[in-house]
Amino acid sequence: MxxxxxxxxxxxxxxxxxxxxxxxxxxxxGLSEDTIRRDLRELAKDGQLQRVHGGALPASAAVADYxxxxxxxxxxxxxxxxxxxxxxxxGQIAILDGGTTAVQVAxxxxxxxxxxxxxxxxxxxxxxxxxxxxxxxxxxxxLYKHSMVTMGTAALAALTHIRADIFLMGVTGVHPDAGxxxxxxxxxxxxxxxxxxxxxxxxxxxQEKLGVASPYVIMPMAEVHGLxxxxxxxxxxxxxxxxxxxxxxxxxxx
Amino acid sequence: MxxxxxxxxxxxxxxxxxxxxxxxxxxxxGLSEDTIRRDLRELAKDGQLQRVHGGALPASAAVADYxxxxxxxxxxxxxxxxxxxxxxxxGQIAILDGGTTAVQVAxxxxxxxxxxxxxxxxxxxxxxxxxxxxxxxxxxxxLYKHSMVTMGTAALAALTHIRADIFLMGVTGVHPDAGxxxxxxxxxxxxxxxxxxxxxxxxxxxQEKLGVASPYVIMPMAEVHGLxxxxxxxxxxxxxxxxxxxxxxxxxxx
DNA sequence: CTTGACTCTGCACGAATATGCGCGTATTCT
DNA sequence: AGAATACGCGCATATTCGTGCAGAGTCAAG
Numbered sequence: 001m002x003x004x005x006x007x008x009x010x011x012x013x014x015x016x017x018x019x020x021x022x023x024x025x026x027x028x029x030g031l032s033e034d035t036i037r038r039d040l041r042e043l044a045k046d047g048q049l050q051r052v053h054g055g056a057l058p059a060s061a062a063v064a065d066y067x068x069x070x071x072x073x074x075x076x077x078x079x080x081x082x083x084x085x086x087x088x089x090x091g092q093i094a095i096l097d098g099g100t101t102a103v104q105v106a107x108x109x110x111x112x113x114x115x116x117x118x119x120x121x122x123x124x125x126x127x128x129x130x131x132x133x134x135x136x137x138x139x140x141x142x143l144y145k146h147s148m149v150t151m152g153t154a155a156l157a158a159l160t161h162i163r164a165d166i167f168l169m170g171v172t173g174v175h176p177d178a179g180x181x182x183x184x185x186x187x188x189x190x191x192x193x194x195x196x197x198x199x200x201x202x203x204x205x206x207q208e209k210l211g212v213a214s215p216y217v218i219m220p221m222a223e224v225h226g227l228x229x230x231x232x233x234x235x236x237x238x239x240x241x242x243x244x245x246x247x248x249x250x251x252x253x254x
Numbered sequence: 255m256x257x258x259x260x261x262x263x264x265x266x267x268x269x270x271x272x273x274x275x276x277x278x279x280x281x282x283x284g285l286s287e288d289t290i291r292r293d294l295r296e297l298a299k300d301g302q303l304q305r306v307h308g309g310a311l312p313a314s315a316a317v318a319d320y321x322x323x324x325x326x327x328x329x330x331x332x333x334x335x336x337x338x339x340x341x342x343x344x345g346q347i348a349i350l351d352g353g354t355t356a357v358q359v360a361x362x363x364x365x366x367x368x369x370x371x372x373x374x375x376x377x378x379x380x381x382x383x384x385x386x387x388x389x390x391x392x393x394x395x396x397l398y399k400h401s402m403v404t405m406g407t408a409a410l411a412a413l414t415h416i417r418a419d420i421f422l423m424g425v426t427g428v429h430p431d432a433g434x435x436x437x438x439x440x441x442x443x444x445x446x447x448x449x450x451x452x453x454x455x456x457x458x459x460x461q462e463k464l465g466v467a468s469p470y471v472i473m474p475m476a477e478v479h480g481l482x483x484x485x486x487x488x489x490x491x492x493x494x495x496x497x498x499x500x501x502x503x504x505x506x507x508x
Numbered sequence: 509c510t511t512g513a514c515t516c517t518g519c520a521c522g523a524a525t526a527t528g529c530g531c532g533t534a535t536t537c538t
Numbered sequence: 539a540g541a542a543t544a545c546g547c548g549c550a551t552a553t554t555c556g557t558g559c560a561g562a563g564t565c566a567a568g
Binding site: 002003004005112120122123125126128129132133135136137138139140141142143145148150154155158161 | 269272273275306307308309311312374376377379380382383386389390391392393394395396397399402404408409412415
Binding site for chain 4: 022023037054
Protein backbone atom coordinates (compact mmCIF):
# COMPACT_ATOMS: atom_id res chain seq x y z
CA MET A 1 0.00 0.00 0.00
CA UNK A 2 1.23 3.45 -0.87
CA UNK A 3 2.36 5.59 2.00
CA UNK A 4 0.37 8.58 0.86
CA UNK A 5 -2.74 6.50 0.43
CA UNK A 6 -2.30 5.20 3.93
CA UNK A 7 -2.04 8.69 5.35
CA UNK A 8 -5.19 9.67 3.53
CA UNK A 9 -6.88 6.69 5.01
CA UNK A 10 -5.80 7.66 8.48
CA UNK A 11 -7.07 11.20 8.04
CA UNK A 12 -10.32 9.90 6.67
CA UNK A 13 -10.89 7.61 9.62
CA UNK A 14 -9.91 10.44 11.89
CA UNK A 15 -12.41 12.79 10.34
CA UNK A 16 -15.19 10.26 10.51
CA UNK A 17 -14.58 8.87 13.97
CA UNK A 18 -13.04 11.87 15.66
CA UNK A 19 -10.05 9.78 16.74
CA UNK A 20 -7.72 7.02 15.65
CA UNK A 21 -5.88 4.31 17.60
CA UNK A 22 -2.43 3.27 16.46
CA UNK A 23 -2.89 -0.37 17.29
CA UNK A 24 -6.23 -0.62 15.53
CA UNK A 25 -4.89 1.06 12.42
CA UNK A 26 -1.94 -1.31 12.35
CA UNK A 27 -4.27 -4.28 12.38
CA UNK A 28 -6.68 -2.82 9.83
CA UNK A 29 -3.88 -2.07 7.42
CA GLY A 30 -1.78 -5.14 8.15
CA LEU A 31 1.30 -3.15 9.06
CA SER A 32 3.49 -2.79 12.10
CA GLU A 33 2.61 -0.21 14.68
CA ASP A 34 5.95 1.43 14.06
CA THR A 35 4.92 2.40 10.59
CA ILE A 36 1.62 3.76 11.80
CA ARG A 37 3.35 5.70 14.52
CA ARG A 38 5.73 7.14 11.99
CA ASP A 39 2.81 8.23 9.85
CA LEU A 40 1.08 9.78 12.80
CA ARG A 41 4.23 11.61 13.77
CA GLU A 42 4.65 13.02 10.28
CA LEU A 43 1.03 14.00 9.94
CA ALA A 44 1.31 15.70 13.30
CA LYS A 45 4.37 17.59 12.14
CA ASP A 46 2.37 18.81 9.14
CA GLY A 47 -0.32 19.94 11.49
CA GLN A 48 -2.86 17.55 10.03
CA LEU A 49 -3.66 15.93 13.34
CA GLN A 50 -2.71 16.03 16.96
CA ARG A 51 -0.69 13.19 18.39
CA VAL A 52 -1.81 11.68 21.68
CA HIS A 53 -0.76 8.61 23.60
CA GLY A 54 -2.22 5.59 21.84
CA GLY A 55 -3.35 7.35 18.70
CA ALA A 56 -4.30 10.79 17.43
CA LEU A 57 -7.03 13.40 17.46
CA PRO A 58 -8.15 15.99 14.88
CA ALA A 59 -5.69 18.78 14.20
CA SER A 60 -6.48 21.35 16.78
CA ALA A 61 -8.01 19.97 19.89
CA ALA A 62 -7.98 23.56 21.02
CA VAL A 63 -9.85 24.79 17.99
CA ALA A 64 -12.15 21.80 17.78
CA ASP A 65 -12.87 22.10 21.45
CA TYR A 66 -13.46 25.82 21.19
CA UNK A 67 -15.73 25.38 18.22
CA UNK A 68 -17.56 22.59 19.94
CA UNK A 69 -18.22 24.72 22.98
CA UNK A 70 -19.13 27.76 20.96
CA UNK A 71 -21.80 26.02 18.95
CA UNK A 72 -23.01 23.01 20.78
CA UNK A 73 -24.95 21.79 17.80
CA UNK A 74 -21.82 21.60 15.68
CA UNK A 75 -20.96 18.30 17.32
CA UNK A 76 -24.52 17.14 16.81
CA UNK A 77 -24.60 18.21 13.20
CA UNK A 78 -21.51 16.20 12.50
CA UNK A 79 -23.02 13.17 14.15
CA UNK A 80 -26.18 13.66 12.12
CA UNK A 81 -24.04 14.02 9.06
CA UNK A 82 -22.42 10.72 9.77
CA UNK A 83 -25.68 8.92 10.32
CA UNK A 84 -27.27 10.47 7.24
CA UNK A 85 -24.27 9.68 5.09
CA UNK A 86 -24.65 6.03 5.98
CA UNK A 87 -28.14 6.05 4.48
CA UNK A 88 -26.71 6.49 1.02
CA UNK A 89 -25.95 3.10 -0.48
CA UNK A 90 -23.41 2.52 -3.27
CA GLY A 91 -24.97 2.93 -6.69
CA GLN A 92 -27.87 5.01 -5.47
CA ILE A 93 -28.94 8.43 -6.62
CA ALA A 94 -29.31 10.76 -3.66
CA ILE A 95 -30.53 14.34 -3.47
CA LEU A 96 -28.71 16.45 -0.90
CA ASP A 97 -30.36 19.64 0.28
CA GLY A 98 -28.50 22.87 1.05
CA GLY A 99 -27.61 24.27 4.44
CA THR A 100 -24.92 23.69 7.00
CA THR A 101 -26.23 20.32 8.10
CA ALA A 102 -26.22 19.05 4.54
CA VAL A 103 -22.65 20.22 4.13
CA GLN A 104 -21.81 18.08 7.14
CA VAL A 105 -23.43 15.11 5.46
CA ALA A 106 -21.34 15.69 2.36
CA UNK A 107 -18.24 15.91 4.50
CA UNK A 108 -18.99 12.57 6.15
CA UNK A 109 -19.53 10.61 2.95
CA UNK A 110 -16.94 7.85 2.58
CA UNK A 111 -14.18 8.91 0.21
CA UNK A 112 -14.61 5.80 -1.88
CA UNK A 113 -18.40 5.81 -2.13
CA UNK A 114 -19.60 5.24 -5.69
CA UNK A 115 -22.97 6.93 -6.07
CA UNK A 116 -24.68 9.93 -7.64
CA UNK A 117 -25.33 13.03 -5.57
CA UNK A 118 -27.80 15.61 -6.81
CA UNK A 119 -27.72 18.97 -5.07
CA UNK A 120 -28.86 22.54 -5.53
CA UNK A 121 -26.19 23.86 -3.21
CA UNK A 122 -22.84 24.99 -4.63
CA UNK A 123 -21.24 24.60 -1.21
CA UNK A 124 -22.27 20.96 -1.03
CA UNK A 125 -20.91 20.48 -4.55
CA UNK A 126 -17.59 21.99 -3.51
CA UNK A 127 -17.35 19.61 -0.58
CA UNK A 128 -17.55 16.67 -2.94
CA UNK A 129 -14.70 17.47 -5.31
CA UNK A 130 -12.41 15.06 -3.51
CA UNK A 131 -14.74 12.10 -3.86
CA UNK A 132 -13.39 10.53 -7.03
CA UNK A 133 -16.09 7.86 -7.28
CA UNK A 134 -18.98 10.24 -6.86
CA UNK A 135 -21.04 11.67 -9.71
CA UNK A 136 -22.23 15.13 -8.77
CA UNK A 137 -25.22 16.71 -10.50
CA UNK A 138 -25.75 20.36 -9.77
CA UNK A 139 -29.24 21.79 -10.05
CA UNK A 140 -28.94 25.21 -11.65
CA UNK A 141 -31.15 28.25 -11.38
CA UNK A 142 -31.25 31.53 -9.57
CA LEU A 143 -28.95 31.57 -6.58
CA TYR A 144 -30.51 32.69 -3.31
CA LYS A 145 -27.65 34.08 -1.33
CA HIS A 146 -29.04 33.88 2.18
CA SER A 147 -29.29 30.11 2.05
CA MET A 148 -26.76 29.49 -0.74
CA VAL A 149 -28.95 27.29 -2.90
CA THR A 150 -30.48 27.61 -6.33
CA MET A 151 -34.24 27.81 -6.56
CA GLY A 152 -36.96 29.07 -8.86
CA THR A 153 -38.49 27.81 -12.06
CA ALA A 154 -35.18 27.02 -13.71
CA ALA A 155 -34.26 24.81 -10.77
CA LEU A 156 -37.65 23.10 -10.88
CA ALA A 157 -37.26 22.52 -14.60
CA ALA A 158 -33.84 20.95 -14.08
CA LEU A 159 -35.39 18.60 -11.56
CA THR A 160 -37.94 17.15 -13.92
CA HIS A 161 -35.44 14.75 -15.43
CA ILE A 162 -34.37 13.34 -12.11
CA ARG A 163 -35.71 10.44 -10.08
CA ALA A 164 -33.66 9.83 -6.98
CA ASP A 165 -33.66 6.98 -4.48
CA ILE A 166 -33.39 9.18 -1.45
CA PHE A 167 -33.63 12.82 -0.47
CA LEU A 168 -31.90 14.20 2.62
CA MET A 169 -33.79 17.35 3.55
CA GLY A 170 -32.72 20.18 5.80
CA VAL A 171 -35.42 22.19 7.56
CA THR A 172 -35.79 24.70 10.36
CA GLY A 173 -38.83 23.15 12.02
CA VAL A 174 -40.05 19.60 12.65
CA HIS A 175 -43.39 19.47 14.41
CA PRO A 176 -45.72 16.45 14.80
CA ASP A 177 -48.84 18.41 13.83
CA ALA A 178 -47.52 21.37 11.86
CA GLY A 179 -45.22 19.15 9.84
CA UNK A 180 -41.98 20.29 8.26
CA UNK A 181 -41.41 24.00 7.89
CA UNK A 182 -38.88 26.59 6.89
CA UNK A 183 -38.43 30.33 7.01
CA UNK A 184 -38.83 31.09 3.34
CA UNK A 185 -41.69 30.46 0.96
CA UNK A 186 -39.59 29.73 -2.07
CA UNK A 187 -37.55 27.26 -0.06
CA UNK A 188 -40.67 25.47 1.08
CA UNK A 189 -41.78 24.93 -2.52
CA UNK A 190 -38.31 23.84 -3.56
CA UNK A 191 -37.92 21.31 -0.78
CA UNK A 192 -41.34 19.91 -1.53
CA UNK A 193 -40.42 19.54 -5.18
CA UNK A 194 -37.16 17.83 -4.31
CA UNK A 195 -39.03 15.44 -2.09
CA UNK A 196 -41.41 14.58 -4.90
CA UNK A 197 -38.50 13.54 -7.06
CA UNK A 198 -37.14 11.01 -4.60
CA UNK A 199 -38.51 7.64 -3.59
CA UNK A 200 -37.76 8.26 0.08
CA UNK A 201 -37.30 11.42 2.10
CA UNK A 202 -35.32 11.69 5.33
CA UNK A 203 -35.15 14.85 7.38
CA UNK A 204 -31.96 16.09 9.01
CA UNK A 205 -33.33 17.14 12.38
CA UNK A 206 -30.81 18.54 14.79
CA GLN A 207 -31.86 18.88 18.39
CA GLU A 208 -33.12 22.47 18.34
CA LYS A 209 -35.48 21.88 15.43
CA LEU A 210 -37.60 19.19 17.02
CA GLY A 211 -41.06 20.36 18.08
CA VAL A 212 -40.53 23.73 16.42
CA ALA A 213 -42.59 25.23 13.60
CA SER A 214 -41.43 27.92 11.16
CA PRO A 215 -43.68 30.22 9.08
CA TYR A 216 -43.80 28.29 5.83
CA VAL A 217 -44.96 24.69 5.73
CA ILE A 218 -43.20 22.28 3.40
CA MET A 219 -45.34 19.19 3.90
CA PRO A 220 -46.93 17.07 6.62
CA MET A 221 -44.86 14.58 8.57
CA ALA A 222 -46.79 11.70 7.05
CA GLU A 223 -45.03 12.12 3.73
CA VAL A 224 -41.61 11.65 5.28
CA HIS A 225 -39.97 8.28 5.73
CA GLY A 226 -37.68 9.06 8.61
CA LEU A 227 -35.79 11.50 10.78
CA UNK A 228 -32.06 11.63 11.32
CA UNK A 229 -31.45 12.87 14.85
CA UNK A 230 -28.63 13.18 17.36
CA UNK A 231 -27.98 10.38 19.80
CA UNK A 232 -28.77 12.63 22.75
CA UNK A 233 -32.39 13.30 21.81
CA UNK A 234 -34.85 12.15 24.46
CA UNK A 235 -37.04 9.25 23.44
CA UNK A 236 -40.11 11.13 24.66
CA UNK A 237 -39.49 13.82 22.09
CA UNK A 238 -39.53 11.24 19.35
CA UNK A 239 -42.55 9.13 20.30
CA UNK A 240 -45.08 11.22 18.35
CA UNK A 241 -43.03 10.67 15.24
CA UNK A 242 -42.52 6.99 15.89
CA UNK A 243 -46.28 6.59 16.32
CA UNK A 244 -46.74 8.12 12.88
CA UNK A 245 -44.61 5.34 11.49
CA UNK A 246 -41.40 7.28 10.86
CA UNK A 247 -38.01 5.60 11.10
CA UNK A 248 -35.56 7.20 13.48
CA UNK A 249 -31.92 7.15 12.43
CA UNK A 250 -29.33 7.82 15.12
CA UNK A 251 -25.56 8.07 14.83
CA UNK A 252 -23.71 4.95 15.82
CA UNK A 253 -21.85 5.51 19.11
CA UNK A 254 -18.08 5.69 18.94
CA MET B 255 2.65 -0.65 -27.24
CA UNK B 256 2.45 3.02 -28.02
CA UNK B 257 3.60 5.42 -25.37
CA UNK B 258 0.47 7.50 -25.63
CA UNK B 259 -1.74 4.48 -25.38
CA UNK B 260 0.17 3.41 -22.29
CA UNK B 261 -0.14 6.77 -20.61
CA UNK B 262 -3.81 6.78 -21.37
CA UNK B 263 -4.10 3.38 -19.76
CA UNK B 264 -2.27 4.57 -16.68
CA UNK B 265 -4.59 7.53 -16.27
CA UNK B 266 -7.57 5.29 -16.73
CA UNK B 267 -6.45 2.89 -14.03
CA UNK B 268 -5.65 5.85 -11.85
CA UNK B 269 -9.10 7.24 -12.20
CA UNK B 270 -10.72 3.90 -11.55
CA UNK B 271 -8.67 2.86 -8.54
CA UNK B 272 -7.66 6.20 -7.12
CA UNK B 273 -4.02 5.16 -7.29
CA UNK B 274 -1.51 3.24 -9.36
CA UNK B 275 1.51 1.20 -8.32
CA UNK B 276 4.57 1.27 -10.55
CA UNK B 277 5.39 -2.39 -10.04
CA UNK B 278 1.87 -3.57 -10.78
CA UNK B 279 1.63 -1.49 -13.93
CA UNK B 280 4.92 -2.88 -15.15
CA UNK B 281 3.61 -6.41 -14.79
CA UNK B 282 0.23 -5.66 -16.30
CA UNK B 283 1.79 -4.04 -19.34
CA GLY B 284 4.74 -6.39 -19.62
CA LEU B 285 7.27 -3.58 -19.44
CA SER B 286 10.10 -2.66 -17.16
CA GLU B 287 9.43 -0.52 -14.16
CA ASP B 288 11.82 2.02 -15.59
CA THR B 289 9.52 2.75 -18.47
CA ILE B 290 6.55 3.05 -16.18
CA ARG B 291 8.45 5.34 -13.89
CA ARG B 292 9.42 7.49 -16.83
CA ASP B 293 5.79 7.71 -17.86
CA LEU B 294 4.72 8.58 -14.37
CA ARG B 295 7.37 11.25 -14.16
CA GLU B 296 6.24 12.82 -17.41
CA LEU B 297 2.57 12.65 -16.54
CA ALA B 298 3.41 14.27 -13.25
CA LYS B 299 5.27 17.05 -15.01
CA ASP B 300 2.17 17.66 -17.13
CA GLY B 301 0.16 17.85 -13.97
CA GLN B 302 -1.91 14.82 -14.90
CA LEU B 303 -1.11 12.95 -11.74
CA GLN B 304 0.79 13.26 -8.53
CA ARG B 305 3.91 11.19 -8.11
CA VAL B 306 4.48 9.38 -4.82
CA HIS B 307 6.90 6.73 -3.67
CA GLY B 308 5.81 3.43 -5.19
CA GLY B 309 3.34 4.81 -7.68
CA ALA B 310 1.09 7.81 -8.20
CA LEU B 311 -2.12 9.44 -7.06
CA PRO B 312 -4.64 11.56 -8.96
CA ALA B 313 -3.37 15.05 -9.55
CA SER B 314 -6.55 16.59 -8.36
CA ALA B 315 -6.63 15.53 -4.84
CA ALA B 316 -8.22 18.69 -6.09
CA VAL B 317 -7.41 20.56 -2.94
CA ALA B 318 -3.68 20.50 -3.45
CA ASP B 319 -4.00 20.88 -7.16
CA TYR B 320 -6.62 23.56 -7.13
CA UNK B 321 -4.72 25.42 -4.46
CA UNK B 322 -1.52 25.06 -6.43
CA UNK B 323 -3.03 26.42 -9.62
CA UNK B 324 -4.55 29.20 -7.65
CA UNK B 325 -1.12 30.45 -6.72
CA UNK B 326 0.35 30.21 -10.22
CA UNK B 327 0.93 33.71 -11.50
CA UNK B 328 -1.60 34.92 -9.01
CA UNK B 329 -0.41 38.46 -9.34
CA UNK B 330 -1.11 38.50 -13.05
CA UNK B 331 -4.44 36.79 -12.70
CA UNK B 332 -5.58 39.33 -10.18
CA UNK B 333 -4.68 42.13 -12.54
CA UNK B 334 -6.54 40.42 -15.34
CA UNK B 335 -9.45 39.92 -13.00
CA UNK B 336 -9.56 43.61 -12.29
CA UNK B 337 -9.46 44.56 -15.95
CA UNK B 338 -12.08 41.99 -16.89
CA UNK B 339 -14.34 43.01 -14.05
CA UNK B 340 -14.38 46.54 -15.39
CA UNK B 341 -15.87 45.25 -18.66
CA UNK B 342 -19.10 44.39 -16.94
CA UNK B 343 -21.44 47.40 -16.94
CA UNK B 344 -24.26 47.92 -14.46
CA GLY B 345 -27.47 46.31 -15.58
CA GLN B 346 -25.76 43.91 -17.96
CA ILE B 347 -26.04 40.16 -18.05
CA ALA B 348 -22.58 38.60 -18.04
CA ILE B 349 -21.50 34.99 -18.34
CA LEU B 350 -18.47 34.08 -16.25
CA ASP B 351 -16.53 30.97 -17.13
CA GLY B 352 -14.99 28.59 -14.61
CA GLY B 353 -11.34 28.30 -13.65
CA THR B 354 -8.99 30.11 -11.36
CA THR B 355 -8.77 33.21 -13.52
CA ALA B 356 -12.54 33.56 -13.57
CA VAL B 357 -12.60 33.28 -9.78
CA GLN B 358 -10.25 36.22 -9.69
CA VAL B 359 -12.60 38.18 -11.90
CA ALA B 360 -15.45 37.43 -9.52
CA UNK B 361 -13.32 38.54 -6.62
CA UNK B 362 -12.57 41.87 -8.29
CA UNK B 363 -16.15 42.79 -9.11
CA UNK B 364 -17.24 45.96 -7.29
CA UNK B 365 -19.27 45.09 -4.21
CA UNK B 366 -22.05 47.42 -5.24
CA UNK B 367 -22.31 46.39 -8.88
CA UNK B 368 -25.90 45.74 -9.91
CA UNK B 369 -25.88 43.20 -12.71
CA UNK B 370 -26.63 39.57 -13.49
CA UNK B 371 -23.84 37.02 -13.48
CA UNK B 372 -24.39 33.67 -15.15
CA UNK B 373 -21.83 30.97 -14.36
CA UNK B 374 -21.37 27.22 -14.56
CA UNK B 375 -18.80 27.23 -11.80
CA UNK B 376 -19.85 26.67 -8.17
CA UNK B 377 -16.63 28.28 -6.98
CA UNK B 378 -17.40 31.47 -8.89
CA UNK B 379 -20.92 31.40 -7.45
CA UNK B 380 -19.52 31.09 -3.94
CA UNK B 381 -17.30 34.11 -4.50
CA UNK B 382 -20.33 36.23 -5.26
CA UNK B 383 -22.43 35.66 -2.16
CA UNK B 384 -21.28 38.95 -0.67
CA UNK B 385 -22.37 41.02 -3.64
CA UNK B 386 -25.81 42.07 -2.50
CA UNK B 387 -26.75 43.82 -5.74
CA UNK B 388 -25.76 40.94 -7.97
CA UNK B 389 -28.17 38.38 -9.39
CA UNK B 390 -26.39 35.07 -9.75
CA UNK B 391 -27.66 32.39 -12.11
CA UNK B 392 -26.03 29.02 -11.79
CA UNK B 393 -25.95 26.71 -14.78
CA UNK B 394 -26.60 23.19 -13.54
CA UNK B 395 -25.55 19.85 -14.93
CA UNK B 396 -22.97 17.19 -14.34
CA LEU B 397 -20.07 18.50 -12.31
CA TYR B 398 -16.63 17.87 -13.80
CA LYS B 399 -14.33 17.77 -10.83
CA HIS B 400 -11.01 18.51 -12.45
CA SER B 401 -12.09 21.92 -13.63
CA MET B 402 -14.93 22.43 -11.15
CA VAL B 403 -17.61 23.39 -13.64
CA THR B 404 -20.85 21.86 -14.81
CA MET B 405 -21.04 20.62 -18.38
CA GLY B 406 -22.97 18.21 -20.53
CA THR B 407 -26.40 18.23 -22.10
CA ALA B 408 -28.18 19.41 -18.97
CA ALA B 409 -25.91 22.43 -18.83
CA LEU B 410 -26.48 23.15 -22.50
CA ALA B 411 -30.22 22.88 -22.02
CA ALA B 412 -30.10 25.34 -19.14
CA LEU B 413 -28.29 27.75 -21.40
CA THR B 414 -30.96 27.90 -24.05
CA HIS B 415 -33.02 30.42 -22.14
CA ILE B 416 -30.14 32.81 -21.68
CA ARG B 417 -28.93 35.68 -23.84
CA ALA B 418 -26.08 37.54 -22.22
CA ASP B 419 -24.37 40.79 -23.11
CA ILE B 420 -20.86 39.56 -22.54
CA PHE B 421 -18.99 36.32 -21.93
CA LEU B 422 -15.65 36.22 -20.13
CA MET B 423 -13.96 33.02 -21.24
CA GLY B 424 -11.06 31.18 -19.64
CA VAL B 425 -8.87 29.04 -21.88
CA THR B 426 -5.53 27.26 -21.79
CA GLY B 427 -4.32 28.29 -25.23
CA VAL B 428 -4.62 31.46 -27.32
CA HIS B 429 -2.95 31.14 -30.70
CA PRO B 430 -3.33 33.47 -33.75
CA ASP B 431 -3.80 30.60 -36.21
CA ALA B 432 -4.96 27.69 -34.05
CA GLY B 433 -7.47 29.89 -32.26
CA UNK B 434 -8.70 29.29 -28.73
CA UNK B 435 -8.11 25.89 -27.23
CA UNK B 436 -8.41 23.88 -24.05
CA UNK B 437 -7.32 20.51 -22.72
CA UNK B 438 -10.70 18.85 -22.65
CA UNK B 439 -13.18 18.13 -25.43
CA UNK B 440 -16.28 18.62 -23.36
CA UNK B 441 -14.96 21.94 -22.15
CA UNK B 442 -14.33 23.07 -25.70
CA UNK B 443 -17.95 22.44 -26.64
CA UNK B 444 -19.22 24.08 -23.49
CA UNK B 445 -17.17 27.21 -23.93
CA UNK B 446 -18.26 27.48 -27.51
CA UNK B 447 -21.89 27.16 -26.47
CA UNK B 448 -21.47 29.80 -23.80
CA UNK B 449 -19.94 32.09 -26.38
CA UNK B 450 -22.90 31.60 -28.69
CA UNK B 451 -25.22 32.80 -25.99
CA UNK B 452 -23.47 36.10 -25.49
CA UNK B 453 -23.33 39.14 -27.71
CA UNK B 454 -19.64 39.66 -27.09
CA UNK B 455 -16.88 37.31 -26.00
CA UNK B 456 -13.66 38.35 -24.25
CA UNK B 457 -10.88 35.92 -23.43
CA UNK B 458 -8.98 35.95 -20.14
CA UNK B 459 -5.46 35.42 -21.46
CA UNK B 460 -2.80 35.34 -18.81
CA GLN B 461 0.80 35.58 -19.98
CA GLU B 462 1.62 31.90 -20.26
CA LYS B 463 -1.35 31.16 -22.52
CA LEU B 464 -0.48 33.51 -25.36
CA GLY B 465 0.85 31.78 -28.46
CA VAL B 466 0.07 28.37 -26.99
CA ALA B 467 -2.29 25.76 -28.41
CA SER B 468 -3.98 22.97 -26.45
CA PRO B 469 -5.41 19.75 -27.92
CA TYR B 470 -9.04 20.80 -28.32
CA VAL B 471 -10.04 23.83 -30.35
CA ILE B 472 -12.90 25.95 -29.08
CA MET B 473 -13.20 28.41 -31.95
CA PRO B 474 -11.12 30.64 -34.21
CA MET B 475 -9.83 33.96 -32.96
CA ALA B 476 -12.03 35.81 -35.45
CA GLU B 477 -15.15 35.08 -33.42
CA VAL B 478 -13.74 36.74 -30.33
CA HIS B 479 -14.13 40.42 -29.60
CA GLY B 480 -11.15 40.97 -27.40
CA LEU B 481 -8.42 39.70 -25.12
CA UNK B 482 -7.86 40.64 -21.51
CA UNK B 483 -4.11 40.48 -20.84
CA UNK B 484 -1.61 41.49 -18.21
CA UNK B 485 0.08 44.85 -18.42
CA UNK B 486 3.47 43.23 -18.81
CA UNK B 487 2.74 41.48 -22.10
CA UNK B 488 5.01 42.57 -24.97
CA UNK B 489 3.30 44.48 -27.74
CA UNK B 490 4.90 42.21 -30.33
CA UNK B 491 3.09 39.24 -28.88
CA UNK B 492 -0.22 41.00 -29.39
CA UNK B 493 0.19 42.44 -32.87
CA UNK B 494 -1.18 39.37 -34.68
CA UNK B 495 -4.34 39.66 -32.62
CA UNK B 496 -4.62 43.41 -33.09
CA UNK B 497 -4.32 42.93 -36.84
CA UNK B 498 -7.27 40.57 -36.70
CA UNK B 499 -9.29 43.36 -35.22
CA UNK B 500 -9.41 42.22 -31.60
CA UNK B 501 -9.57 44.72 -28.76
CA UNK B 502 -6.86 44.42 -26.15
CA UNK B 503 -7.88 45.13 -22.57
CA UNK B 504 -5.09 45.81 -20.09
CA UNK B 505 -5.33 46.46 -16.37
CA UNK B 506 -5.14 50.10 -15.47
CA UNK B 507 -1.89 50.81 -13.64
CA UNK B 508 -2.23 51.35 -9.92
C1' DC C 509 19.85 2.70 -50.22
C1' DT C 510 22.59 4.72 -46.72
C1' DT C 511 23.54 7.58 -43.04
C1' DG C 512 22.81 10.34 -39.14
C1' DA C 513 19.70 12.25 -35.74
C1' DC C 514 16.23 11.12 -32.69
C1' DT C 515 13.23 8.34 -29.66
C1' DC C 516 12.08 4.53 -26.88
C1' DT C 517 13.33 0.88 -23.97
C1' DG C 518 15.82 -2.01 -20.69
C1' DC C 519 19.84 -2.66 -17.67
C1' DA C 520 23.23 -1.41 -14.07
C1' DC C 521 24.41 1.03 -10.05
C1' DG C 522 24.56 4.30 -6.32
C1' DA C 523 21.23 7.08 -3.68
C1' DA C 524 16.98 7.69 -1.33
C1' DT C 525 13.03 5.90 1.04
C1' DA C 526 10.08 2.76 3.62
C1' DT C 527 9.47 -0.83 6.87
C1' DG C 528 10.15 -3.98 10.74
C1' DC C 529 12.63 -5.34 14.94
C1' DG C 530 15.10 -4.75 19.30
C1' DC C 531 15.75 -2.22 23.26
C1' DG C 532 15.72 1.25 26.68
C1' DT C 533 12.51 4.92 28.19
C1' DA C 534 8.15 7.32 29.05
C1' DT C 535 3.30 7.25 30.05
C1' DT C 536 -0.91 5.38 31.73
C1' DC C 537 -3.70 2.43 34.55
C1' DT C 538 -4.76 -0.02 38.72
C1' DA D 539 4.40 1.40 43.32
C1' DG D 540 4.26 -1.98 39.79
C1' DA D 541 2.55 -3.80 35.56
C1' DA D 542 1.17 -3.03 31.06
C1' DT D 543 1.31 -0.50 27.25
C1' DA D 544 2.99 2.90 24.12
C1' DC D 545 6.92 5.48 22.54
C1' DG D 546 11.16 6.91 20.05
C1' DC D 547 15.55 5.80 18.35
C1' DG D 548 19.01 3.23 15.88
C1' DC D 549 19.91 -0.21 12.75
C1' DA D 550 19.31 -3.81 9.11
C1' DT D 551 16.82 -4.93 5.08
C1' DA D 552 14.02 -4.48 1.14
C1' DT D 553 12.00 -1.52 -2.25
C1' DT D 554 11.97 2.15 -5.07
C1' DC D 555 14.19 6.03 -7.50
C1' DG D 556 16.97 8.61 -10.80
C1' DT D 557 20.63 8.71 -14.04
C1' DG D 558 23.91 7.30 -17.39
C1' DC D 559 24.48 4.23 -21.06
C1' DA D 560 23.75 1.07 -24.88
C1' DG D 561 20.90 -1.39 -28.29
C1' DA D 562 16.74 -1.31 -31.30
C1' DG D 563 13.58 1.02 -34.03
C1' DT D 564 11.92 5.24 -36.80
C1' DC D 565 12.28 8.90 -39.92
C1' DA D 566 13.95 11.97 -43.20
C1' DA D 567 17.59 14.04 -45.85
C1' DG D 568 21.21 13.04 -48.99
